[in-house]
Amino acid sequence: MHSITSAVATTQRPPLPIRPTPHERDGRQPAPAGGRPHPQRSAIADTDPMMSEALRRVIDAQIGPRRPGALYRNVDGAFEVLVVVRDPDRARALLRRRCAQWALIVKDVLRPGAEPFAIGSAWTTSDYLVREGKAAATVTVGGMR
Helix, strand or coil: CCCCCCCCCCCCCCCCCCCCCCCCCCCCCCCCCCCCCHHHHHHHHHHCHHHHHHHHHHHHHHHCCCCCCCEEEECCEEEEEEEEECCHHHHHHHHCCCCCCCEEEEEECCCCCCCCEEECCCCCCCCEEEECCCCCCCECECCEC
């Protein structure tokens, strides 16, 4: 009868390969060309009319009824919309976010001497439109309004 503790392996096995988990890289794998996929995504949206129409509808829903001259309230205060920026490059620069598609420049009407500032918060059910604005002063680029 053989003892388990006295068993000696007669063959040498090669070491198992070291494989990183999918979310980690250890420098042995080639880096994907082009870096992050975000620039490609915006290029597709520019060339595909269905994608640009869908993006326009999403942006319209996020902006909501906030047009230049509109006055709205939420839990943070009351704000007058001065400019609606739909140019993604300008919105990204204003908000300092790589993924921004639009921005609003608003002024707090409850604070005397308040300076205008840029926001990118979407219209929610907690926002309340006090006064409608005009649709003429919207900044447009590429036919998207």
